[in-house]
Amino acid sequence: MRVIVTGVPGVGKTSVMEGVAHAAAVPIVNYGTVMFEEAKAHKLVAHRDEIRKLPAEVQRHVQAVAGEKVGKMTDAIIDTHCLIRTTEGYLPGIPMTVLTMIAPHVVVLVEAPPAQIYARRAKDATRTRDPDSVESIAEHQQMNRAAATAMGVISGATVKIVPNLDGDLETAVAVFLEVFGK
């Protein structure tokens, strides 16, 4: 089963995925890493940061090649994004052409109350840029729901909402595991 996992920064996506990957014995695949490996194998880049500097057309090709590779995996928890916040607007992490190649069975939205996400980001000392407001985090999550639903209609995948509340990672992992019939 191929499960695309998404969530805004600070929602605790990594912790939830690791709990699920361990319990379900399914490998985690980072979509960005697969893109980098493909770009490197084709000698397009040497470092991961260089991918975003490639011409848009080449980036799209790399994205598609990575999608093809991931689509061949029987079981995978695919770490990616519904929508990435950029100055040009919300960028779809997995547009239709790539989605069709991955052919996921499930799209998971890891969510939390915007105020909790705000507080988690504030505690993270590695973040230096201006923080998003609670309202803009709420907007991002709302837009992610619309994007995940569009992804579901396009691909036929189910859309699973997994709330990850403060201090209750266990429930988040348990709700996610229902996807694997556990």
Place this chain on the structure above:
Amino acid sequence: MRVIVTGVPGVGKTSVMEGVAHAAAVPIVNYGTVMFEEAKAHKLVAHRDEIRKLPAEVQRHVQAVAGEKVGKMTDAIIDTHCLIRTTEGYLPGIPMTVLTMIAPHVVVLVEAPPAQIYARRAKDATRTRDPDSVESIAEHQQMNRAAATAMGVISGATVKIVPNLDGDLETAVAVFLEVFGK
């Protein structure tokens, strides 16, 4: 005109559809029934419950064959779902491949305030499972709006919201009938 009609359980979809079908003289087609008839004709199943036990690939094929059949009807009110609540998440009732074959002119969302839907479900003695909370009914309706909108953009169909409030079936039917220019 092919009109896909959707709504969460307990919203009163059947009553609204029957009123509309009678006034507009358009037949109601249950999409699940068409799937069953196709599966039965191909000797894949004997009973309707068996459809969900077929391999996913075969189910998808049955879904597509049913979509092709419905797409050939000139006028139909198609009883189906935007998103079906399952433990694996919200399952699209009409994914893109099937949607393209049905080529609907309108996607109708029958809606009601979540608290009214909750109360209607509570009165229905045939329901035995744990009830969804008012919040989860609200979430389901919100996700259905996103799904119906994606279906509209994909197919070019209009998306019509039909509120079905307690004690006012008449208005719901009248609003729906605007779709037929009545």
Place this chain on the structure above:
Amino acid sequence: MRVIVTGVPGVGKTSVMEGVAHAAAVPIVNYGTVMFEEAKAHKLVAHRDEIRKLPAEVQRHVQAVAGEKVGKMTDAIIDTHCLIRTTEGYLPGIPMTVLTMIAPHVVVLVEAPPAQIYARRAKDATRTRDPDSVESIAEHQQMNRAAATAMGVISGATVKIVPNLDGDLETAVAVFLEVFGK
């Protein structure tokens, strides 16, 4: 860069677009006008109002031909709609077949608080029909977000929200210009 610009009536879309077109030196293209020009060139209509009277099939063809033309422009701010309110429901302004031909880089949603939009419409003496309620303006904007997000996932375009608040056109133009890296 091809930028599709959308927003409900009364949101101030035209003022924002004009400010952006001037600052970024990018031409504004009205999608409806391109459709009319194509229909006129093919002797299908003499006046713009006649387009909506053409058979749906012919309208769709005109829409597609216009999409093809716009898709060939290197830089354009394309004035159109996500969803148009009709008695048959919300009509997608740019359905998937046309969207694929335009291949936009960005879909912009010009938004404002529903109460401000309501007040702007009330001041506009050219409007004679029954006004939409504040709630229905809110619903229209919510549905537009879902439509724009579906358009983003389908085409790979980013979705940029541009708030256009009373008395602060300057900020709206500045936020929009981020799309052009300005």
